[in-house]
Amino acid sequence: MATVSRVVNHNHNVKPATEKKVMEVVKRLNYRPNDVARGLASKKTTTVGVIIPNVTNSYFAALARGIDDIAEMYQYNIILTNSDGDEQKEVKALNTLYSKQVDGIIFMGNELSPAVRDEFKAERIPVVLAGSVDPQNDFPNVNIDYRQAVSSQVDQLLNTGNQRVAFVAGRLNRAINQDFRLPGYQAALQSHQVPFDDQLLFEAANYDDGYELCDQLLAHQATAAMVSNDDAAAGIMNGMNDRGVQVPEQFEVATSDNTKITEMTRPTLSTITQPLYDVGAVAMRLLTKLMDNDEIEQRQVLLPFGMKQRGSTKGA
Known part of the structure; x- marks a missing residue:
């Protein structure tokens, strides 16, 4: 033997x-x-669970690619589960991963719910958040500075003469929007001495939402929009064009994720650039250290962001 x-x-x-x-x-x-038997003997399965809210979303797909490459480098297998951003599905996915004796978990999601937080604390296996904020800082996480990124992008929209810049997010009450992106939006307005108007806050989670939102944007006399996801931004831009509103001459659109869709639209979308692959890769490397009980110098890792000005804004 x-x-x-x-x-x-x-x-x-x-x-x-x-x-x-x-x-x-x-x-x-x-x-x-037999990996199961091997895991029982060694008390280590060399398997990592990854929870992703939408496997078809190119933002999360790019993160997952970074995770998978580093996992392969360190000889870990990946079990990928789709949660649809639903709290009950996230808890169910966690329990499934726990039953498979995974050595660690990387969580990607729009929100860390109390139920999921409690599950993480109860099980006590290493957890790293990738592209998901944790205002309580209970768990190691890898992100960009969303507040500063949004502030910089809105600042550029204000510099081209817009006084009515809308802020559009999937759900305004999510932590990433409420605690980071929205304060960045407000900071940019304040620096330009533009009054904050809560009637310019809108919700749009996907392309169809963005397309339908155009009537409200025009009704509130918005001349530009800072959008939290690329699908909704594409919907807004196409919706404006179909309504006879020229982009960017009459309405500017800027978005947040720099996924492939930003280059497929016409005009192409101006966007915050995020090192999505690196966010996933760094999160996986951080998890390997936790699983090996190595000392962690930084529990909250902020990677650099950039700005890509394209055809949907006047500053291109």
Whole structure:
């Protein structure tokens, strides 16, 4: 048994002739190592659970790619679960991952609900948040400075003469919007001495929402919009064009994630640029350290962001 174990685990402390005999039998029997049994023996499954709110969303897909590449580098397997951003599904996904004895979890989501937070604390296995904020700072997380990023983008919209800049988010009461993006929006207004008007706050979670929102934006005399996700931004831009409102001459649109859709629209979308792959990669590397009980110098990692001015704003 020990010899077979050394061969299948690529321990070369075995005579070549013996290794050849073992591999011939392995091939003939179509033998596969039992990872479950191995995990029970070592108390380590080398498996990481990843919870993602929407596998079809290119923002989260880019994060997942970074996670997967680093996981492969450190010889961890990934179990990917889709939660649809639903609290009950997130809790169910967690329990499924716990039952599979994962060594750690990376959570991607728009909100860290109390129920999910309690599950994390109860199980006590390493957790890292990727692209998800934690105002309470209970868990290590990797993000950009969303407050400063939004402030910088709104500042550019104000610099081109807009006095009525709308702020559009999926849900305004989510922590990432309420505690980070919205204060950034307000800070930019204040620096330009433009009064804050809560009638310019809108919700749009997807393309269709953005398209339908155009009538409200025009009714409130908005001339520009800072949008929290690219799908909704594309909807707003197409909706404006279909209503005879020219972008960017009569209405400017800026967005937040720099996913592929920002380059597919016409005109292309101005956007905050985020190192999405790096956010996922750094989150996975951070998790490997936690799983190995290494010392963590920084629990909250902020990666640099940039600005990409394209055809949907006048500053391009």
